Amino acid sequence: MNKDNTIGGDFAVQVYNSLTGTKEALKTLLPGEVSIYVCGMTVYDYCHLGHARVLVVFDSVVRYLRSVGAKVHYVRNITDIDDKIINRANENGETCSALAERFIAAMHEDEKALNVLPPDMEPQATMFIDDIIALIERLEKAGYAYKSRSGDVLYRVRHFEGYGQLSGRSIDELLVGARVELNVDKEDPLDFVLWKKSKPGEPQWASPWGSGRPGWHIECSAMSMKCLGESFDIHAGGMDLKFPHHENEIAQSEASTGRKFVNYWMHNGYLQIDSEKMSKSEGNFYTIREILDSDANILRIGEVIRFMILSSHYRSPLNFSKQSIDNAKASLTRLYLVLSRSGDVAMRKESSCDSRYSVLFNTAMADDFNTPEAIAVLFSLVREINRLLDNNLVNDARELCSELKYLANVLGLLSQEPIMFLKGLSAETSNNETATVEWIERLIEERATARMAGDWAKADRIRGDLLEQGILLEDDGNGQTSWRLEEVYTGE
RNA sequence: GGCGUCGUGGCAGAGUGGUUAUGCAGCGGCCUGCAAAGCCGUGGACGGCGGUUCGAUUCCGCCCGACGCCUCCA
Numbered sequence: 001m002n003k004d005n006t007i008g009g010d011f012a013v014q015v016y017n018s019l020t021g022t023k024e025a026l027k028t029l030l031p032g033e034v035s036i037y038v039c040g041m042t043v044y045d046y047c048h049l050g051h052a053r054v055l056v057v058f059d060s061v062v063r064y065l066r067s068v069g070a071k072v073h074y075v076r077n078i079t080d081i082d083d084k085i086i087n088r089a090n091e092n093g094e095t096c097s098a099l100a101e102r103f104i105a106a107m108h109e110d111e112k113a114l115n116v117l118p119p120d121m122e123p124q125a126t127m128f129i130d131d132i133i134a135l136i137e138r139l140e141k142a143g144y145a146y147k148s149r150s151g152d153v154l155y156r157v158r159h160f161e162g163y164g165q166l167s168g169r170s171i172d173e174l175l176v177g178a179r180v181e182l183n184v185d186k187e188d189p190l191d192f193v194l195w196k197k198s199k200p201g202e203p204q205w206a207s208p209w210g211s212g213r214p215g216w217h218i219e220c221s222a223m224s225m226k227c228l229g230e231s232f233d234i235h236a237g238g239m240d241l242k243f244p245h246h247e248n249e250i251a252q253s254e255a256s257t258g259r260k261f262v263n264y265w266m267h268n269g270y271l272q273i274d275s276e277k278m279s280k281s282e283g284n285f286y287t288i289r290e291i292l293d294s295d296a297n298i299l300r301i302g303e304v305i306r307f308m309i310l311s312s313h314y315r316s317p318l319n320f321s322k323q324s325i326d327n328a329k330a331s332l333t334r335l336y337l338v339l340s341r342s343g344d345v346a347m348r349k350e351s352s353c354d355s356r357y358s359v360l361f362n363t364a365m366a367d368d369f370n371t372p373e374a375i376a377v378l379f380s381l382v383r384e385i386n387r388l389l390d391n392n393l394v395n396d397a398r399e400l401c402s403e404l405k406y407l408a409n410v411l412g413l414l415s416q417e418p419i420m421f422l423k424g425l426s427a428e429t430s431n432n433e434t435a436t437v438e439w440i441e442r443l444i445e446e447r448a449t450a451r452m453a454g455d456w457a458k459a460d461r462i463r464g465d466l467l468e469q470g471i472l473l474e475d476d477g478n479g480q481t482s483w484r485l486e487e488v489y490t491g492e
Numbered sequence: 493g494g495c496g497u498c499g500u501g502g503c504a505g506a507g508u509g510g511u512u513a514u515g516c517a518g519c520g521g522c523c524u525g526c527a528a529a530g531c532c533g534u535g536g537a538c539g540g541c542g543g544u545u546c547g548a549u550u551c552c553g554c555c556c557g558a559c560g561c562c563u564c565c566a
Contacts, residue, residue, distance in 0.1 A: 042564095048566085083564085174562060175562095244563090267566095276559075280564090281565065311506095327505090330516055372507095379513095391531095476529090
């Protein structure tokens with residue numbers, strides 16, 4: 001490991017730091033270790049595709065950092081108490097904790113389908129109330145917090161010198177924005193809630209300021225510092241959290257500790273629908289499971305979504321459409337076809353960093369996690385493998401295949417059995433699937449007989465009929481026929 | 493009003509001061525009963541106007557266009 005605490009060895013990892021607006025070499029507090037906190041979900045509903053992007057992007061970041069030998073401490077929180085949760089629970093007539101529990105379980109299912117690994121820690125706000133209260137007390141002692149007339153405890157924004165450093169705006173500039181509501185309760189309109197006085201019937205915890213609950217931003221300060229220390233390396237989340245959430249986290253954390261809170265801030269771009277930001281308030285959003293349900297095989301469509309997300313750079317906007325899904329499907333099919341063509345190949349345990357492809361792959365990823373370029377490297381591997389196979393150099397091809405699988409795995413891709421992906425079969429085969437497979441195989445036999453007899457018309461009719469059902473037949477040179485899924489484009 | 497991001501070939505989407513991104517689609521060829529897959533070859537691009545430069549899609553300025561943030565949001 002380098003003495004200067006850079007990560008990545010020969011491929012010094014460069015990270016775009018939202019705080020400075022530039023790409024910087026990633027230098028961590030501890031040599032060879034990376035502490036990263038990602039703002040996770042507020043669990044009052046099913047995760048949408050924007051959440052999928054955060055999950056997949058930072059899962060890939062963590063996988064990559066680990067692949068270059070870093071010991072990563074990955075924390076992703078769950079906010080399980082806030083206004084939206086309380087409202088939704090009331091609407092449903094269930095308790096907040098029951099509601100939260102339900103959607104946490106659903107989120108874990110979604111993650112699985114997207115091949116997102118669990119973080120090392122997944123702290124929930126309601127389990128850190130003591131730490132939150134202690135943090136607010138520190139802020140109060142230092143003069144950064146005050147109790148308002150209404151009973152809420154607020155953060156005194158004017159007292160924190162660096163306020164606005166992340167969003168690149170001064171308090172006064174923010175005020176000119178004019179959409180800040182006037183509130184007699186606040187010393188300054190930008191002051192925000194640290195502790196909210198509870199209303200009857202709401203979840204509440206005892207505190208020095210009376211019973212209440214944490215405000216929105218404080219739990220991330222408390223939990224991240226509790227899990228990773230008062231200073232840590234990377235804090236990440238969606239672009240929309242930059243202001244005010246992350247700005248406020250900095251204010252809370254640095255005012256309480258007097259130390260630099262986070263060295264690198266990473267923000268992923270929005271997921272868009274028809275080139276507009278997808279958000280619940282706009283009503284133009286898809287849940288992850290909605291998309292997952294559009295395919296019989298949940299892992300297959302999950303990987304397609306993952307591929308689609310990684311095929312654009314994490315900071316760019318990502319436009320979701322039927323075509324982006326189809327593109328991802330076609331690309332993944334090409335990757336899986338070469339694996340299937342090579343037979344079953346075990347994944348290499350470690351990358352041979354000296355290989356041409358690994359060098360290109362790592363160079364791309366070290367440059368602020370350029371996954372589109374890394375994926376392009378995967379495809380040049382595919383071409384090479386196919387060339388080798390065309391020339392019957394099977395052993396060489398299989399060697400490269402195991403490298404392909406290794407590199408793809410760094411992106412969380414190609415972890416399924418090729419056949420399962422190509423045929424769209426799930427791991428625990430249903431009766432329905434078995435019946436379908438048998439039906440297809442019967443037709444293939446029937447066609448083989450026709451071909452043997454030279455009845456091309458019949459053979460082609462069977463093939464054409466199956467294709468209309470989305471089943472593509474492929475004959476190899478030895479009289480064997482295989483099949484795979486091929487969506488026929490019906491024009492929407 | 494303030495701040496910011498972006499504008500690449502038919503579509504998606506990287507990147508670069510002068511040389512092939514990549515995937516899908518197209519075209520020609522090999523292979524195939526015909527296909528499919530694969531391979532080989534190939535056409536096609538950098539919003540507009542100026543400037544810097546031997547040379548700009550890449551740097552600078554202006555303009556136009558799209559989007560976002562300043563309010564809950566990944």
